Structure formats: structure tokens, C-alpha cells
Amino acid sequence: MLHQNALDGQLADLIGNAGVLLFYLVVWGLVLVGTALFVGAFVPFITGDSLLFASGIVAAGASGVDIAVLALGTGIAAFAGDQVAFVLGRRLGRPYLQRHGGRRTQALIAKTEWFYRTFGWWSVVVARFVPWARVFVPVIAGVAGMRYWRFVTANLVGTLVWAVGITVAGYFAASIPAVRMVTYAVAVVCIIASVVAGIRAWRIDRRERASALAGAETAEGDTAHGTAGA
Structure with a gap:
């Protein structure tokens, strides 16, 4: 009887541990395929910030889920x-992107190329917080020939701030009510920073378009003058 009870207890522990392991694997798997396999382009909210924050909240309330293991694995x-994604872009080039998705995806890719040209190294970090950019910036960086170690450093910074940071923020927001206000404050700062970055990028884009238009008009005028002189 005692042996049976011990066996039942071990079986219960095994099932419980399997559930925790499955939870880890689902979260980690979604985060991995979000960029590696372009899944984030189609289900951004399932593979993005919401997933990380929610997983941290679960870790705070679920028995057996270790926040350190969860955050490290994420x-x-x-x-x-x-x-x-970076290696695929670097080895397969622009044709690799052209084979993925329809008009909507191609429009996002074009937007991401401009985003990368505008922000360079920082685009890899900032992109973590922008659903469409998070998916395409790594592969665009590879296509553009960004130096490998520059990408690694940007990727590492983005990983720590986004993947680890948001997961841990969710954990503390759930386990320590006082931290919730801090979490909300951080979210507000991130939103404001995103708006400022967007305005800056919009102004740069306007200047570039105005410059290109002025150059085209000058070239057209020179051509017309040359024709008239002939």
C-alpha cells in the first residue's frame, strides 16, 4: 500500500513536471518561430509582447514554473x-524575401527596409517592440550585409531588453502589486519613445523625398536646357 502511494505520488509529480515542461516549450517555441520562420508576421500578438508578459504572470502564480528558467529560455x-533569420537573409538574399507572402507581406518588407536604412544598428533593438519590424529586420539586416558581430551585439541587447525584460516585468507585476505602477510607467515611456522615433523617421523620410524630388527636377531642367541648346 505504501509502495502504491509512493508510486502514485511519483506519477503525479511526473505529470506535473511534464505540464511545466510543456509550458516552457510552447513559450520558447513560439518566440523562436516568431522570427526564424516568419510566424510573427501572421500572428504577431501570439508570438510577441503579450506572450512574454502573460508567461511571466503565469510563472508568478503557477506552481513549479521557475521565472529564471523561463526568462533565460525565452x-x-x-x-x-x-x-x-539573419543567416537566411545573408545567404539567400533578396529573392528569399520575394518568395514569402503576398502584397501585404511585400509592403511590410519594403517598410522594414526603410526602417533598417534609417536606424541601422538600433533598428535591430527597436524592432523587438514593433510587431512587423521584429519579424523582418533580422533578415533585412542579413540581406543588406550587416556585419555579423554588429548584428550579434544588437541582437543580444534587444533580447535582454525585450525577451528577458518583459517576461520578468510580467512576473513582478503579478507577484508584487506595487510594481504594477512601475510596469505601466515603463510601458508609457516605451510608447512615447516609439512615437518620438516615428516622428523623427517621418521627418527624415520627408527630407529625403524632397531632396530626391529637387534632384529629379534639376536633372529634368538640365535635360530640357540641353535639348533646347541643341
Whole structure:
């Protein structure tokens, strides 16, 4: 009887541990394929910030889920996903992007190329917080020939701030009510920073378009003058 009870207890522990392991694998797997396999382009909210924050909240309330293991694994998955996308872009080039998705995806890719040209190294970090950019910036960086170690450093910073940071923020927001206000404050700062970055990018784009238009008009005028002189 005692042996049976011990066996039942071990079986219950095994099932419980399997559930925790499955939880880890689902979260890590979604984060990994979000960028490595372009899944984030179609289900951005399932593979993005909401997933990370929610997983941290679950870790605070679920028995057996270790926030350190969860955050570390999420960081590794996020880093690996971007590395895979970068290598694919570097080795397969622009044709690789052209084979993925329809008009909407191609429009997002064009937007991401401009985003990368505008922000360079920082685009890899900032992109973590922008659903469409998070998916395409790593592969665009590879296509553009960004130096490998520059991408690695940007990817590492983005991973720590986004994957690890948001997961841990969710954990503390759930386990320590006083931290919720801090979390909301950080979210507001991130939103404001995103708006400022967007305005800056819009102004740069306007200047570039105005410059290109002025150059085209000058070239057209020179051509017309040359024709008239002939």
C-alpha cells in the first residue's frame, strides 16, 4: 500500500513536471518561430509582447514554473530566432524575401527596409517592440550585409531588453502589486519613445523625398536646357 502511494505520488509529480515542461516549450517555441520562420508576421500578438508578459504572470502564480528558467529560455529562443533569420537573409538574399507572402507581406518588407536604412544598428533593438519590424529586420539586416558581430551585439541587447525584460516585468507585476505602477510607467515611456522615433523617421523620410524630388527636377531642367541648346 505504501509502495502504491509512493508510486502514485511519483506519477503525479511526473505529470506535473511534464505540464511545466510543456509550458516552457510552447513559450520558447513560439518566440523562436516568431522570427526564424516568419510566424510573427501572421500572428504577431501570439508570438510577441503579450506572450512574454502573460508567461511571466503565469510563472508568478503557477506552481513549479521557475521565472529564471523561463526568462533565460525565452531569451535564448529570441536570440536564436533572430540569428536564424539573419543567416537566411545573408545567404539567400533578396529573392528569399520575394518568395514569402503576398502584397501585404511585400509592403511590410519594403517598410522594414526603410526602417533598417534609417536606424541601422538600433533598428535591430527597436524592432523587438514593433510587431512587423521584429519579424523582418533580422533578415533585412542579413540581406543588406550587416556585419555579423554588429548584428550579434544588437541582437543580444534587444533580447535582454525585450525577451528577458518583459517576461520578468510580467512576473513582478503579478507577484508584487506595487510594481504594477512601475510596469505601466515603463510601458508609457516605451510608447512615447516609439512615437518620438516615428516622428523623427517621418521627418527624415520627408527630407529625403524632397531632396530626391529637387534632384529629379534639376536633372529634368538640365535635360530640357540641353535639348533646347541643341
